[in-house]
Structures are given as structure tokens and as C-alpha cells.
Amino acid sequence: AQKITQTQPGMFVQEKEAVTLDCTYDTSDQSYGLFWYKQPSSGEMIFLIYQGSYDEQNATEGRYSLNFQKARKSANLVISASQLGDSAMYFCAMRWYSSASKIIFGSGTRLSIRP
């Protein structure tokens, strides 16, 4: 069965430090995609980054990068030079090309940035 696991319920990080948010997944499919979303306290869902299972390079978007390790089935989000505005819930999500429209989410990590 497909499953997404985020093992860090909460994290505290000092401003300007880098932070890694963990995400592991379980699937027998070979073709899939992984996402990260940010949910600030306002409640909106903000798309951050996407990685396809066949992408050879790790995805990057500004200060966000996805550390994709296919053999370990992990897709960790790395935020460089954290800012106070990065304080939010972060969700890892996954879709499978065999069921291309289905997308499920992990339980999330609450990131708090200390000034």
C-alpha cells in the first residue's frame, strides 16, 4: 500500500540556519512524484517543490531543495538560510502514475524558526 511518513511532528531551528524535514514513502510503483507543501497559520496550502521518480537531479526552487534518495525511499526537504516567515506546517505528498490523479499527504512537520 502507498504511504507517506513524516516522523518529525515539530522542529525548532535558529534563524539563518539550514533545516532538513524528513519524508519517507512506501510504494511498489516505479513511476511516481513527490511534493512538498507549506501551510502557514493562515491555513492556505502553498506548493513548494516537486520531484519525479525518474528525475536524475534533485529538484531545487530558490531556498528549497529536495534531497531525493530513491533506494532509501526518502524525499527530504532542505530549506537553506531559514527565515522567520518559514515558520509553518510542512507536508510531504505523493502521486502515482498508475493512478495519476490520486495524491496523498503525510501527517506534517511543524517548523518554528527562532530569531
Added chain:
Amino acid sequence: NAGVTQTPKFQVLKTGQSMTLQCAQDMNHNSMYWYRQDPGMGLRLIYYSASEGTTDKGEVPNGYNVSRLNKREFSLRLESAAPSQTSVYFCASRDQGDYEQYFGPGTRLTVT
């Protein structure tokens, strides 16, 4: 463009009452989704629709029904509300060739 809109924004129901949550998107997207988010938790997929005329169960479909009325609209119905269905409900849509889901603002539902 309004994006994804949801009505109502807030709703309080008594146990056993029924209601329909409405969702509409104006981006001509094929796929639409309903998720629920319990306090401090992640989003759990209730139902999704890959295209107009099709719907599929997600992770937690029990107690819910959906209708993909047309390409724009995807409604979620609670036939007999239970306190366990107290949650924030998010609708989302996605274009077939796109990665990103676009989310509505959510409906906060309380069942007493």
C-alpha cells in the same frame, strides 16, 4: 480568476443532519479532490475525480458521497453527520499535465 472557491466557509451541524459542501474551480482543470484536515494533522484524501464523470474513493471515504456535477464543480455530501466528521475540508484541483494542486480556502465544519 477566482481559482478554487468553497462554500460555506464555516458550518455547525447537529449529529444526524446532512449537508453538501460546494467546490468550484475556474481554471479548466480536469482533476478535483476533497481532503479533510483534523487539528494538528495532515490532509487525508476523501474522494477524488480524475475527470468529469468519474469519481474514486480516497483514504477515508466512509460517511461521504461526492458528485462531479460538471468540469467546474465537485461537491461533497455528508448524509448523516457525526462528531468524528468535525474537521476542516479542503477542495483542490489540478491540471492534467501539471504537478501542482490548487487549494480552496477550506470549510471549517463542526458537528455537535
